[in-house]
Amino acid sequence: MASDVRERVISLIAERMDVDPDQITDDTHFVNDLQSDSLDMAELVIDLEEEFDLSISDEEAQKIETVGQAIKHIEESQQ
């Protein structure tokens, strides 16, 4: 289940940011590595909410800076 979340998150990010999924790791930083802007992040959060049927508050969303943090957040919300 955990790896399933990881795969789905990475494939979502890869599609949204138009990058190769193989280049995305837990340490990949949205702003520094993927050049995300605030609109990208807002869209990504909505995508994650829809994909995993959960709600991410603005406060929580602001704490998500890396791919690993996004995966962790979703895994924790699903428990």
Next chain:
Amino acid sequence: MSTLQGKTALVTGASRGIGRAIALRLARDGANIAGLDIKDDLLEETGALVREQGVEFLPITADVTDFDNMKAAVGQFTEAFDSLDIMVNNAGITRDNLLIRMSDEDWRAVISVNLTGVFNGIKAVARPMMRQRSGRIVNIASVVGMVGNAGQANYSASKGGVIALTKTAARELAGRGINVNAVAPGFIRTAMTDELSEEARESALGQIPFARFGEAQDVAAAVAFLAGPDSSYLTGQVIRVDGGMVM
């Protein structure tokens, strides 16, 4: 001339008046049209006229004041058409009265449809347009939103709000290839202005250099320009269609 050939447009308040004229003009320019209105009784009349232009017409019944309604409406749209190229936020109402006589209910009703309705419309189409990396949003404001009008505290405030909202949305969405502009009509001959008293009509005409009311088609022509390929470098702008009333 089919400048919008193969494009698709969602027009709110499409049952009559300026909304119908906009739907017809965009259809004439080649766009497939979804006409949205809160009641469906007159929507089919617009639909029949749109289809005469040889394009598709999708009627959608929805309330612009309700975001979930608008989200569902956009869902219907994207199911029927491949892309969402043009959004025209036109739905509007008036509940005129002098400020000191205006009820809380009349204030809220007008702000809710005219301003919150545009916010909901923009928010509902922003995501599909962002995904496409393209889109045109045209909001119908009013010159009274720029200069005020006695007896229209609610209406003028709502339209002034639409102008500010247009500029903010233009700034936020420019990075995704989405143009957001407004058209501000002056006095246009519609059911809304037919209700004016003779005195109000005379006084209005006195302020218009062209000394006549505009037609819904005049507004639709400005919308067609903002929805078409010739305005790709315009965003956050307000085009006044008012016979020179406000300069």
